[in-house]
Amino acid sequence: MRLASVQEITQDMFEPLHIGAGEGEAITRPPISYWREVVRRFRRNRLAVVGLVVLIALVAFAFLGPFFTPWDPREQSLFDTNKPPSREHWFGTDNLGRDMFARLCYGIKVSLFVGIMAALIDLVVGVIYGGISGYFGGIVDDVMMRIVDILYGIPYIIVAILLLVVIGPGLWSVILAMTITGWVGMARLVRGQVLQLKEQEFVLAARALGASHLGIILRHLIPNAMGVIIVQMTFTIPNAIFGEAFLSFIGLGVPLPLASLGTMANDGYQYLRIYPYQLIIPALAIIMTMLGFNFVGDGLRDALDPKLRR
Numbered sequence: 001m002r003l004a005s006v007q008e009i010t011q012d013m014f015e016p017l018h019i020g021a022g023e024g025e026a027i028t029r030p031p032i033s034y035w036r037e038v039v040r041r042f043r044r045n046r047l048a049v050v051g052l053v054v055l056i057a058l059v060a061f062a063f064l065g066p067f068f069t070p071w072d073p074r075e076q077s078l079f080d081t082n083k084p085p086s087r088e089h090w091f092g093t094d095n096l097g098r099d100m101f102a103r104l105c106y107g108i109k110v111s112l113f114v115g116i117m118a119a120l121i122d123l124v125v126g127v128i129y130g131g132i133s134g135y136f137g138g139i140v141d142d143v144m145m146r147i148v149d150i151l152y153g154i155p156y157i158i159v160a161i162l163l164l165v166v167i168g169p170g171l172w173s174v175i176l177a178m179t180i181t182g183w184v185g186m187a188r189l190v191r192g193q194v195l196q197l198k199e200q201e202f203v204l205a206a207r208a209l210g211a212s213h214l215g216i217i218l219r220h221l222i223p224n225a226m227g228v229i230i231v232q233m234t235f236t237i238p239n240a241i242f243g244e245a246f247l248s249f250i251g252l253g254v255p256l257p258l259a260s261l262g263t264m265a266n267d268g269y270q271y272l273r274i275y276p277y278q279l280i281i282p283a284l285a286i287i288m289t290m291l292g293f294n295f296v297g298d299g300l301r302d303a304l305d306p307k308l309r310r
Contacts, residue, residue, distance in 0.1 A: 038227075041303040048299020054292035058285070062108035071099035073106040074257040082275050092277050094267055100281060103259045108285060110260040111241050114171070118178040118240035119233050125179070126186025127229065131217045133187070134194030145191070148184045156181045157243065164252040174253050178240045189232055193225035227304035234297035238290045245286055261286050 042048055069090070077097035085092045091100035133144040160177035167173050197203065198221060206216050222229075241261070247253035248262025249269075256263070261282045268278030 038303045042299050045299040045302060047295045048303075051292040051295025051299065054288055055296065058108055058289060058292065059112070062105050062112065065105035066102060069099060069102050069105075071102045073098060073102040073259055075099070082271070082278075084275075085277060091281055092275070094264075094278055095271060100264075100278065103264060104281060104285060107259040107261045107264050107282065108289075110171070110254055110258060111244060111262070111286075111289070114175055114178070114244045114254075114260070115237040115241035117175050118182060118244075119236040121175070121179040122183040122186050122236050123229065123233055125183040127190050127222060129183065130187035130190030130192075131194055131222060134191035135198055135213065135217055135221065137195070141191075145188075148187055151181045152184045152188070154181060157246070160243065160247060161250075161252060164247065169247075169252050169255045171254055171258065174244050174247055177247070178243050182236070182240070186229070186232055186236070189228060190222075190225060193228055194221050197221050197224050227300075231297055231301045231304060234293055234300055238293035241289055241293075242286070261289075 071089070075098060077093075080089070080093050080097040081095055083089055083093040083097075085100075089099050089101065091104060093099055094103070129144065129148075133141045133148075156178075159181050160174075163177045163180060164173055167176075194217075198216075203216060203220055206220055211219075244253055244260060245262035245265065248260050249266045251266065253262050254260040264282035265279060265286070268275075268280075268282060272279050
């Protein structure tokens with residue numbers, strides 16, 4: 001049967017395709033830029049999209065939530081202490097009668113502010129330090145990296161606790177404590193990228209054309225390492241948020257009457273057996289924030305990897 005079917009195919013069934021001189025090399029698909037390809041790969045990652053949606057929802061909740069509640073996050077009422085979630089208080093009240101919904105909105109904003117500011121400071125210091133170290137190399141690189149190795153060997157949480165004990169708790173004190181040694185990871189990462197990029201042809205061409213050292217670092221090396229830097233920032237923010245929550249949990253973080261996720265968890269764990277919602281609500285907010293940034297970071301790491309580009 002197979003032989004009979006082959007014999008039925010004749011040359012009359014085929015027709016030659018006439019292609020012009022320039023049509024064979026014509027581009028049939030429009031070119032896709034690098035960042036459009038990054039967005040396309042990021043959108044294919046379901047966990048990354050879920051993480052981005054969670055972060056957008058948290059930001060919207062933090063900034064739009066106060067418009068839907070009449071309560072002030074710092075307002076205390078001895079007649080409304082430890083009330084369970086209800087129509088009047090959607091997330092209940094704490095031991096001082098403060099509305100948990102309003103405090104959660106305020107606490108998320110404070111925690112996000114601490115995380116983003118700490119990540120930005122780590123970005124600036126780490127990029128400058130690592131860029132200079134990797135670009136000049138030699139004795140400059142050896143001395144700068146030995147300083148980084150010493151700082152990297154000291155647990156940052158111990159340094160943060162000691163610093164806050166000396167200067168006292170406060171919003172900017174927490175940010176300073178989180179960044180005093182937090183930039184070393186960014187510096188090591190940028191230094192490794194610069195070491196790889198500085199021997200590329202476009203850097204040698206820039207040197208031959210008379211570009212200054214600062215111009216080469218800012219215009220050629222740092223932009224080409226921006227993908228790795230962005231990914232590192234997405235992991236730095238949740239680490240800073242968790243560090244602030246831990247410091248606030250042990251009483252060295254954001255002082256009263258300010259609220260953060262850490263201070264809310266500190267207030268709620270004392271009544272865990274009686275009023276578990278006072279700890280569960282801020283703990284869920286911390287978990288969702290951490291997972292959101294980690295999912296987005298994993299998605300960006302895969303999307304920005306040039307080896308995965310098709």
